[in-house]
Amino acid sequence: MKEKIKNLTKEKIFNYCIKDFAKNGYSNVGIRKISKETGLSTGAIYYNFSSKEKIAWFLYDSATELVLNKIKTAIKKSTNGIEAIKSIISVLFQLTEENLHLMEYVLYVKHKDFLPGVPPICSSKPFEYIKRFIKTKIKEGVFEDMDMVIASSLIMGPIIRVIQLKMDGILKEDLNKYTEPLFNGIVKSVYRNQI
Amino acid sequence: MKEKIKNLTKEKIFNYCIKDFAKNGYSNVGIRKISKETGLSTGAIYYNFSSKEKIAWFLYDSATELVLNKIKTAIKKSTNGIEAIKSIISVLFQLTEENLHLMEYVLYVKHKDFLPGVPPICSSKPFEYIKRFIKTKIKEGVFEDMDMVIASSLIMGPIIRVIQLKMDGILKEDLNKYTEPLFNGIVKSVYRNQI
DNA sequence: TTCAACAAAACGAGCGCTCTTTTTATTATA
DNA sequence: TATAATAAAAAGAGCGCTCGTTTTGTTGAA
Numbered sequence A, B: 001m002k003e004k005i006k007n008l009t010k011e012k013i014f015n016y017c018i019k020d021f022a023k024n025g026y027s028n029v030g031i032r033k034i035s036k037e038t039g040l041s042t043g044a045i046y047y048n049f050s051s052k053e054k055i056a057w058f059l060y061d062s063a064t065e066l067v068l069n070k071i072k073t074a075i076k077k078s079t080n081g082i083e084a085i086k087s088i089i090s091v092l093f094q095l096t097e098e099n100l101h102l103m104e105y106v107l108y109v110k111h112k113d114f115l116p117g118v119p120p121i122c123s124s125k126p127f128e129y130i131k132r133f134i135k136t137k138i139k140e141g142v143f144e145d146m147d148m149v150i151a152s153s154l155i156m157g158p159i160i161r162v163i164q165l166k167m168d169g170i171l172k173e174d175l176n177k178y179t180e181p182l183f184n185g186i187v188k189s190v191y192r193n194q195i
Numbered sequence C: 001t002t003c004a005a006c007a008a009a010a011c012g013a014g015c016g017c018t019c020t021t022t023t024t025a026t027t028a029t030a
Numbered sequence D: 001t002a003t004a005a006t007a008a009a010a011a012g013a014g015c016g017c018t019c020g021t022t023t024t025g026t027t028g029a030a
Helices: A008-024 A031-038 A042-048 A052-077 A081-098 A100-107 A125-139 A148-167 A176-190 B008-024 B031-038 B042-048 B052-077 B081-098 B100-107 B125-139 B148-167 B176-190
Strands: none
Touching: A008 A031, A008 A042, A008 A052, A008 A100, A031 A042, A052 A081, A052 A100, A052 A125, A081 A100, A081 A125, A081 A148, A081 A176, A100 A148, A125 A148, A148 A176, A148 B148, A148 B176, A176 B148, A176 B176, B008 B031, B008 B042, B008 B052, B008 B100, B031 B042, B052 B081, B052 B100, B052 B125, B081 B100, B081 B125, B081 B148, B081 B176, B100 B148, B125 B148, B148 B176
């Protein structure tokens, strides 16, 4: 939620760190580098964040909340369960396209290496939200009755996989072109009433 | 390929590092810790590996080769394409159960953070091998004709997702019980002749 | 004059790694 | 088989450096 950051210095740090943490890893980005690249002094950094770890927490909280909100509105706008799946794919792909670093930080970074006690990303708020959504749709009979582990893996697995291919640089194309065909495949695996 | 390591010291380092690198991250495991935990001196470590990075490379090469071999034999033993998919799932789940650290190191660790020039894991030998296999089966008409990105994501995405749930500690159960239902879901998404 | 906001030097801990010394294993010679 | 000569392996103190952090100093607005 960059728009929530009022402090200009904080925003500078946010914008730089989310890029570099995602690209080079938390341990490979020192305070001195952050200072140099943002043009801020170490004093300014430590005035705004009491530790390097706090920066990482701030990024984590901001990024997961942003993703959560995007998913929430995507699901709410959908008229039915199947439509919602397509919306989730679409919004995640869209987000990856317009803010690759943020998605890298959310999906790709091993937060537990430097954020003690952080929940694994699949237990973070956005993913828990999706899980509850899937559970509901199974109860309603929209999706086939299957183990939650299986259902969520069949749905989220392929989506995350495609995003990671993009993040790894394997995929050069715009992800949006994959929304439709991926959706078709996923639906076949979980939808009750075969199309 | 632990059985290939003749040197006892190297094996000690291998066994310890693959655990600790996977658990705490490469940067959080220093030479002194490796020395302390293995009972070896820093001299002994540097006599066997010319740098800390070389240890990581050794782990990477050994681990990916082991996975590759397991997948190769699994595919070769299978009588048809669909059977092969189940074998791949089974062998990866099996490997996760019996050597969680190794799979964590292969699938979970961000190698590019400390191994310069390493290919992303989805471009490593085991995964390239699977990709070629899928391509063949599409040409043969076993799987539906679809973009390779879509096909491999629909197949590998859910498998990797389940393994990651296990690695994150979300899944406590033996993965083998998920082989069958996951296979059924995946097949529906890519198989040509609907069952 | 006070204080928020930042600048920048300095601190101690810990890092990867090297170097010299010591121990252990291997080989050659009688 | 015993012993001297050599090589391989391991030990561990210490070096130079970078890290996250702290401390002290400066500046401009209220």
